[in-house]
Amino acid sequence: MAALGSPPAPAAWLSAWRPTPGAACGLSGFDPSAKPCSLGDKAKDKASLDTLTAEIDALQDLFRADQRFKLLVVLQGTDTAGKDGTIRGVFGRTSPLGVHSVGWKVPTEEERAHDFLWRIHQRVPAAGEITVFNRSHYEDVLVPVVNGALTPAQVAQRMDHINAFERLLTDTGTVVLKFLLHIGADEQRERLQARLDDPTKHWKFSPGDLTVRQQWAAYQTAYDAVLNATSTAWAPWTVVPANSKTHRNLMVATVVRDTLLGLGLRYPPKDPSLVGLRVT
Amino acid sequence: MAALGSPPAPAAWLSAWRPTPGAACGLSGFDPSAKPCSLGDKAKDKASLDTLTAEIDALQDLFRADQRFKLLVVLQGTDTAGKDGTIRGVFGRTSPLGVHSVGWKVPTEEERAHDFLWRIHQRVPAAGEITVFNRSHYEDVLVPVVNGALTPAQVAQRMDHINAFERLLTDTGTVVLKFLLHIGADEQRERLQARLDDPTKHWKFSPGDLTVRQQWAAYQTAYDAVLNATSTAWAPWTVVPANSKTHRNLMVATVVRDTLLGLGLRYPPKDPSLVGLRVT
Numbered sequence: 001m002a003a004l005g006s007p008p009a010p011a012a013w014l015s016a017w018r019p020t021p022g023a024a025c026g027l028s029g030f031d032p033s034a035k036p037c038s039l040g041d042k043a044k045d046k047a048s049l050d051t052l053t054a055e056i057d058a059l060q061d062l063f064r065a066d067q068r069f070k071l072l073v074v075l076q077g078t079d080t081a082g083k084d085g086t087i088r089g090v091f092g093r094t095s096p097l098g099v100h101s102v103g104w105k106v107p108t109e110e111e112r113a114h115d116f117l118w119r120i121h122q123r124v125p126a127a128g129e130i131t132v133f134n135r136s137h138y139e140d141v142l143v144p145v146v147n148g149a150l151t152p153a154q155v156a157q158r159m160d161h162i163n164a165f166e167r168l169l170t171d172t173g174t175v176v177l178k179f180l181l182h183i184g185a186d187e188q189r190e191r192l193q194a195r196l197d198d199p200t201k202h203w204k205f206s207p208g209d210l211t212v213r214q215q216w217a218a219y220q221t222a223y224d225a226v227l228n229a230t231s232t233a234w235a236p237w238t239v240v241p242a243n244s245k246t247h248r249n250l251m252v253a254t255v256v257r258d259t260l261l262g263l264g265l266r267y268p269p270k271d272p273s274l275v276g277l278r279v280t
Numbered sequence: 281m282a283a284l285g286s287p288p289a290p291a292a293w294l295s296a297w298r299p300t301p302g303a304a305c306g307l308s309g310f311d312p313s314a315k316p317c318s319l320g321d322k323a324k325d326k327a328s329l330d331t332l333t334a335e336i337d338a339l340q341d342l343f344r345a346d347q348r349f350k351l352l353v354v355l356q357g358t359d360t361a362g363k364d365g366t367i368r369g370v371f372g373r374t375s376p377l378g379v380h381s382v383g384w385k386v387p388t389e390e391e392r393a394h395d396f397l398w399r400i401h402q403r404v405p406a407a408g409e410i411t412v413f414n415r416s417h418y419e420d421v422l423v424p425v426v427n428g429a430l431t432p433a434q435v436a437q438r439m440d441h442i443n444a445f446e447r448l449l450t451d452t453g454t455v456v457l458k459f460l461l462h463i464g465a466d467e468q469r470e471r472l473q474a475r476l477d478d479p480t481k482h483w484k485f486s487p488g489d490l491t492v493r494q495q496w497a498a499y500q501t502a503y504d505a506v507l508n509a510t511s512t513a514w515a516p517w518t519v520v521p522a523n524s525k526t527h528r529n530l531m532v533a534t535v536v537r538d539t540l541l542g543l544g545l546r547y548p549p550k551d552p553s554l555v556g557l558r559v560t
Contacts (some may be wrong), residue, residue, distance in 0.1 A: 057372075063481045088375035092337075096366035096412065097383070101376040132376065192559040203345045203548045210559065268483045278474040279490065 003170035003234045005069060007177065008262030010236075013037075014222035014255065017239050019227040026224040028240070032184040034241040037251045045246050051254040053093040060130060061261040064098045066265045068126035070174040073132045073256065076142075077181030078219060082242050083134050086181065089249030090256060091132060098128065104135040116140040116158065117165050124169060135163060138178075142227055146218045159229035166235040176235035177259060179252055181226065181242040187217055247262045281463035283450035285349060287457065288542030290516075293317075294535065297519050299507040306504040307519070311343040312464040314521040317531045325526050327471045331375040339412060339540040344378045346545045350405035350454040351535065353412045355417075358499060360471035361487045363414050364523050366461065369529030370536060371412060375379030384415040385545065396420040396438065397445050404449060417442060418458075421506055426498045446515040456515035457539060459532055460503065461522040465496055 010018055012035055021023045038045055063069065075083045091099050102123045111119045117137055125131035141158050144150045149160070166176050183191075192213065195205040212219070230235040238255055242248040291300055293316055299305045318325055343349065355363045371379050382403045391399045397417055405411035421438050424430045430438070446456050463471075472493065475485040492499070511517040518535055524527040 002296070065480070067483075084375075084377055087377050092375045093373065094365075094376070095372045096374070096379045096381040097364055097367050097414070098378050099376045100380060103377070172510055189559050196554055196557055196559065199550070200345070200547050202550050202554060203347075205551065205554060213559070267480050270479070270482050271451060273487065274482060277476055279469050279476065279493070 004168065004173045005170035005175045006234050007175050007236065007259050011258065012240070017251075018236050019231045019239065021231050021233075022227070025182075025227065026218050027227070030182055030241065031233065032187065032237045032241045033246045035244060036268075037254050038247055042246055045181065045250050049089070049246065049250045049253055052250070052257050053090065054091070055257050056253060057094045059257065059265065060094050060098045062265045062267065063130065063260060063263075064128040065267050066263075067128045067268065068173060069263055069265075070127055070169075071130040071260070072169065072174055072176045073123055073130065074136045074138070074176070074178040075132065075134055075181065076091060076136060076138050076179070076223075078183065078188060078216075079212060080188050080195070081181035081183050082245055082248055083181060083197045085245055086179070086249060086252055087134060089245070090253045091130075094130075095259050099132065100125070101132045101134055102206060104133065104139060115161075117161060120164070125174065127173070137165075138226055138230075142219065144216050144223045145222045145225070155225070156229070159226075161232055162237075163232055163235075166230075166232065175259060177255060177261070178230075178237045179255075180227070180249060181239055182239050183242045187243045188213065188216075194225040211217055229245045248249045283447065285450035285455045285513050287455050287516065288436045288537050293536075294518070298516050299519065300509050300510045301508065301513075307460075307462060307500050307507070310462055310519045310521065312397045312409065312462045312467065312521045313523045315524060315527045316442075316521075317534050318527055322526055325530050329369070329526065329533055332530070334535050336533060337374045337542065339537065339545065340374050340378045342545045342547065343410065343540060343543075344408040345547050347408045347548065348453060349543055350449075351410040351540075351546075352405055352449065352454050353410065354416045354418070354456070354458040355412065355414055355461065356416060356422075356503075357522065358463065358468060358496075359492060360468050360475070361461035361463045362525060363461060365525055366459070366460070366529060366532055367412055367414060369525070369535045371410075374410075378406070379410045379412065380413055381412040384413065384419060385404045389407055395441075397441060400548065401445070405454065407453070415558065417445075417452065418506055418510075418522075422502045423501065425496050425502045435505070436509070439506075442510055443512055443515075446510075446512065450514040455539060455543070457535060458510075458515060458517045458518055459521050460507070461528060462519050463522045467523045468493065468496075487492070490540075508518055514556050 017030070017036065039048055063071065077083055087101050100139060107119065120137045123131065141155060141162070145155055170176055192205070195201045201210055227237055239250055240251050296315065319328055343351065355366055357363055367381050387399065400417045403411065421435060421442070425435055449456055472485070472489060475481045507517055519526055520531050
């Protein structure tokens with residue numbers, strides 16, 4: 001049986017950006033400069049994005065009233081891939097009443113003393129809520145893999161645990177949308193340099209970013225493994241070409257809007273006891 | 281010594297809406313239909329609000345980079361006073377990255393098994409964060425007071441605990457802004473009736489709202505006691521006339537913008553080790 005929170009079937013254009021489980025497709029098969037949602041030029045794309053963010057704002061209000069679903073949006077991607085920018089660009093017109101973002105950092109001592117999904121489970125959305133994860137539990141099958149801290153068997157076990165965890169969420173009404181923001185190595189170099197050179201951006205730069213950059217190839221391989229193991233029917237990955245910031249936001253906003261539309265949201269029926277009531 | 285997070289001295293117009301501690305001023309001294317921030321007509325006020333929310337968005341980005349402060353915005357007010365609408369109207373143009381809202385409900389069994397500030401303390405903002413409380417710890421000196429569950433000595437003790445708690449927050453860099461959204465009894469009757477009659481709003485109506493409405497006078501008295509006991513120099517209350525939704529948002533946005541401006545925010549200085557670094 002399909003899970004309650006299973007997202008609607010993707011449109012044809014989107015299927016091309018949804019890795020097929022087990023098909024051994026890799027990130028190298030996706031062009032980070034592609035623009036599958038573009039209307040032809042940047043001005044039109046920006047106008048379309050404005051319309052989409054307004055639609056998402058209206059749908060969020062209905063989503064909150066409906067109370068049957070929860071929405072978890074997972075944003076993954078290398079440094080400078082645009083996770084912060086996507087949150088601002090897609091949800092920056094929506095009331096903080098119904099949209100919560102969680103930025104995941106290196107686990108604390110207490111968090112490390114538990115299983116890796118313990119801290120994650122505490123922050124998943126409640127009924128009517130939209131939660132956006134800025135990084136996520138997927139860091140736990142990326143960083144330790146690249147750093148050689150896990151055996152292949154341990155990695156495979158974690159992937160299974162993630163799939164079971166996400167199935168629990170979808171079976172209980174959570175729609176899980178996972179976006180991998182995909183930029184090229186040259187684009188990252190330019191963005192890191194911009195952070196160093198711009199006084200309003202250098203607070204975002206950490207010397208550790210350069211270490212991670214040197215592990216570029218290892219991270220791409222680790223992402224390939226993630227896509228192949230965890231792009232499930234109930235919690236699919238969408239690879240988002242992210243060299244263009246405007247188009248990145250346009251594509252994520254399109255998927256979010258289409259997903260919310262596909263749920264058939266409605267205002268709850270009136271409680272019969274309230275019919276005809278007059279306030280005095 | 282002034283607390284690190286003490287808000288800047290209020291402008292002259294604002295002082296009139298900041299109850300003086302111990303001056304025994306009551307809510308009845310504030311006109312819920314007043315418009316101290318109005319530019320003369322609704323269209324101008326809406327345009328001004330648009331400018332303010334864009335300024336708050338830009339300041340929030342700087343606030344997050346600066347990392348020296350935290351901002352806690354407390355919204356209190358009777359049912360339909362406009363707490364949700366204020367969050368949407370003032371922070372609806374700001375990225376969920378840096379603004380979090382917390383809606384406080386009736387305490388759970390676990391929460392009731394702790395002191396009344398236990399759950400509150402867990403959700404105060406971290407460095408660079410803005411947190412908006414939709415209701416707050418002030419419910420614990422309103423509801424039990426009206427329902428006669430606390431002795432006057434217990435109420436006074438809670439007020440002292442609140443003042444000490446808020447002093448802890450401000451001493452450690454949290455700016456605390458408390459807004460009491462003030463509507464008249466007739467305005468509330470109209471808004472409750474609208475919730476019953478409008479199919480997109482009746483999900484917000486609870487029969488319990490009518491019980492609370494019948495205790496209107498007792499709540500006004502309880503609010504008076506709160507204003508007199510907890511409008512401290514370090515965490516002042518602002519009474520916001522809230523019969524007009526546009527003006528309510530305009531006034532709250534003005535205070536938030538002015539407070540952020542008064543902090544002298546700046547991007548952190550560049551780490552010397554990063555000067556001249558080239559990304560390869």
